[in-house]
Amino acid sequence: MTQNPIRILIADDHEVVRMGIKSLLHQHSHLRVIAEASNGEEAIELAMLHKPDVVVMDVRMPGMMGVEACARIVQQLPQTRVVMLTSYAEDDLLFSAIRAGASGYVLKRIGSDDLIRTIEAVGRGESTIDPSMTEAIFREIRQTEKNKEAALFSELSSQEIRVLALIADGLTNREIAGRLFLGEGTVRNYVSNLLSKLNLSNRAEAAAFAVQHHIKDHLAAE
DSSP: OOOOOEEEEEEOSOHHHHHHHHHHHTTOTTEEEEEEESSHHHHHHHHHHHOOSEEEEESOOSSSOHHHHHHHHHHHOTTOEEEEEESSOOHHHHHHHHHHTOSEEEETTOOHHHHHHHHHHHHTTOOEEOGGGHHHHHHHHHHHHHHHHHHHTTTSOHHHHHHHHHHHTTOOHHHHHHHHTOOHHHHHHHHHHHHHHTTOOSHHHHHHHHHHTTHHHHHHHO
């Protein structure tokens, strides 16, 4: 059975770039360029008209930016996948494109074979990011996790965080009092308050919570 070709819309404000991509794609019978746009507004209009499988679109174009055009196309045509092209590895644009619904994000210096593989993968419903940008993705994920964990302890005072960290180390109230130069009754009050703020029932739950959410990292950052 002959596979239907992947129908592609190219959107770039530079005619030479459009011609180059089109010439490359024409060498592959399973890839068919059905329309070309020179700006974001035109890309949206032609996408609504032709309903392509894949849109290959420049991030930066005069007038409406490619990211905004991507968001509108994906919203109106959920089955259409968008590959964003950019000349520079900019983290902000990468994350904006992902939030806009782009399925692919590649640098223009990408090799011809890699661009073809990207379009094929996106056409199959996969997502792909230029390898040079993957570290930015992992860095953002790590920072997001750190922010989430920091938010979990945001209602605790600095002293309550110290007490919780020592609970996680298995110290008793008396031992914590000695370590922090506090009265034992004061430590009991800290323990009671932090259990209430974290909606935990006992010290064992508090210790598990602290370890699970890396309280030592949070304590070191203070």
